[in-house]
Structure formats: C-alpha cells, structure tokens
Amino acid sequence: MTGQMQYIVALPSAAGTTVTVRGWVQHVRTQGKVAFLVVRDGTGTVQCVFVKSQIPPEVWERFGTLTLEAAVAVTGDVRLEPRAPGGAEIGAIDVTILGASPIDYPIQPKEHGVDFLMDNRHLWLRAPRQVALMRVRHEIEQAIHDFFYERDFTRCDTPILTAAIGERSGLFSTEYFDEGNAYLAQTGQLYGEALAAAMGRIYTFGPTFRAEKSKTRRHLTEFWMIEPEMAFYDVNDSMQLQEELLLAITHRVLERRRPELAVLERDVSHLEAIVGPFPRISYTDAIATLQQKGSATIWGEDLGAEDEALLVADYRTPIFICNYPKEAKAFYMKENPDDPRTVLCADCLAPEGYGEIIGGSQREDDHDKLRHRIQEEGLDVDAYGWYLDLRKYGTFVHSGFGLGLERTVAWLCGTPHIRECIPFPRLMNRLRP
C-alpha cells in the first residue's frame, strides 16, 4: 500500500492526506498495542504511530521486525500534532522494509567514545549532531561563495599536485613520472597571486595538505581553505575584507541555521555578539600586553596558544594581530616600511579560544627584496622563477589571506575538536574510513 510520496519536511502541508515516506529507522518503541517508529529521510524526522487494532495483523507483525537504521517506506495519514517536532506525525497503516539492517548496528542512542565513533564515521554521520554540523558547514561554504560572487571575485582552482613551493612545513610527496616528486599543495596562494594579476580579485576554495605531526584539536592533515588574493589591496584593505567576510558568514548561519545550532546546543549569544569593527592590535603592542599579564614571551618570538588565549580573552569578537617579526613569518610577506624588523601581515583570532582562523599578509612586491628573502630562507631560487616573474612584469601591490574552513565551522558550532567539522577527517593516525 502506498500514498503520495513525500519528504518529511513537507508533511505539515500534506495534513489530511495519505502519504508514503522513505527513510531510515532512527528509533522504535512499543507500548503494548501501540507502537512508535521515528523515521529520518534527510529532510527531517517524523514519528509514525502504529495502532494494533487499526492495521492488518501482518503489518503489526512486520513492525516487530524493524531494526535500527533499516531503510523503510511508511504509508499513513498525516495529521498535525503540535507536540511533534516538525508539527506533524503519521498514523501508519503500512510499513515496508526496503533495506534490512542487522541487529548489530554499532552506534546506539547512547554515549560512545570518540575513537569508536571515528572507526564508524561512515555511520556516525547519520547522527543528528553530525547532520547539523554538516549543514552548518555547507551554509558557511555557500555564504563564502555568495560573498565573493556578489563582490565580483573570480573563483579559481589551483593545482593540488605541485613541485616543491610554498611554505616550509611538512609536505606529502608522491612519485610523479619522470619529474621526480610531486607534493600535495599546502597552499594555493602563490598560484593565486598569478591569477590576481590576470583577474584582479580572485579566491580559491579547495583542499590543503600538511604533513605536520600535529596532534591538537585545531589541526587536520587535510583541510579546506579559502584563499582570496586581491590586486591593489594593502594589508588594511585586506583586513577590512576579512572582517566583512566573517560578519557575512556569521550572520548567514544565524539567519538560516538556528535549528542546527540548537541541535548542537550552541550558545548563540556568543555569535550574536559578533559585530565590527574587529580590534587591530600590533604584535608589538600585543607583546607588551602579554608581558603585563605575566607571559614570558619576548619580542621576536611567535605567539603561543596560551598567548593567543590571553589576548582573545578581553574581547567578544575576532581580533587581528598585525605586523609580526619577519623571522616568525613566511618569506613572501612584505617588509613593513615603518619598522623593517616586521612584515605587513595579520592573523585573525576567533573568540572563545578557537584560535587562528585566518592568516594573511600583504605580499612582497619588490623583485629584488623577494629574491633576497627566498635566498635567505635557503630556498631554491630557480624553483621560484615564475613567482618572481610576477614582480618582473608589472608588479603590483597585493594582499591575500587564508581562511580555515574547519576552524570556522568549529568556532561557529562550538565544537571542542575540529575533527567533527569535516565528513571524513584525516589526522596523523586516521586515514580510514
């Protein structure tokens, strides 16, 4: 027996009709001669009520064989029910098992350890909390695309297989025919700079690979990064853009993903407090503040996680830390004309201790200075020939930044660990599923 096929989300408007929904068994409960089945179809969940006296005996019997996560089709009458989540429930008259699920489905509606859940990540993703995280992630991605599209940025895709170029940290390598080793890209930035000279303002959105032996709640070996690159933007223009982007993302998630944030039990007051302008603090001032607060960090050293937490603690919005010492940053950052010990850069730290979500800088646009810096870092100048060409043929003031997608998701969702913010996280010790 079937009715009009419906998605669960559309049920309230189908009240009074006979429908069939297809989905997976999320929960079964029986109470004597009444039984309850909760079905999830990806658009929502609905409770289906089976009353023994009102359905054929074989249907009642079939209900008894339902197991967690079996794929089913349920037919019944839709009725509005104010107490039901979604506002409707189904008075079931038939259920068909489309795909059986043995009784050993590993994930029960109880607490589990993280390692066990990660081993079963392919199934864990069906849990409401994980679904909510993926939906917020999707909303953030779409907000980013819309943000740049509205501003006439061109989205460009940069190579994942590269020769050794970029930053110093760990690279994944693989054999590449007769060309020696290829490396998985750890940034698209240098290519982004070439594209910015062609199209003015561009952004990349893709996976990034870092073979660092990091075991923290903020690191993945494979993560997604958004890297805008803007011709004729100085570092301040770039910070302005970053602020607008983060505000747009935050507002979009608050506007459209309240139900998901509720599932995640996110305290949205923290997100509602995000308004511009974000404080811009120079590295030098930050060091002074840190020393007042008792930190042992001295000028010239990079800021540690503890230092970042101390600085962020005073604010409810993200903050920028600007103009780090040259030694603490990458070779391509432009020397600060007002203080040549430092470079024109800015890291954006998220509130609530979520740490660095953006790293950005104005790029060195002087050919000889850049070449000198490449040599200073002990890098192979020949490998950077094409990159230097960008300064040879029509060099231009330009800036860009990298926004870590998973870190942004973790911050907005309030998750304790970044690993839940991507469907299949890749960590040092996690390559499967």
Next chain:
RNA sequence: UGGGGUGUAGGUCAAUUGGCAGACCACCCGGCUGUUAACCGGGAUGUUGCAGGUUCGAGUCCUGCCGCCCCAGCCA
C-alpha cells in the same frame, strides 16, 4: 617529538588491602493503547590491549611494547 592520562562484555563504565570479573545500555523472551534515550519481569554476554615478571593467588603490583585521549610545538 616532549609532558600528563587511559586501556575490563558489542557500547559506557565499576571491581575496597592482591582473594569467585560485575552493572547499565544494546540484544532475545514476556507484559503494557501516547511513548519521547519509555517502563516492568526474565535470559544470554569476557583472550581484563600485548609480552614477560613477582606471588599460593594479578583486572589490581613491576618491566617492556602497542593503541587511544588531552596539552605543547608546527599552522588554517
């Protein structure tokens, strides 16, 4: 890689001083016409991470190894 913690049933955990390895959930049987991680009664559940050592006796103590978690470094 360094510091701290942890490993017991399919899952989450308990086990006193070294003295019969247990509870709950899930699973199976039975009961209940409105349940929300339902409830009530009954049943079944083990290479205590691995290897060795001390001991009459080790989940417990010792040595080594392994896995995982947290923190730090690297960064987004």
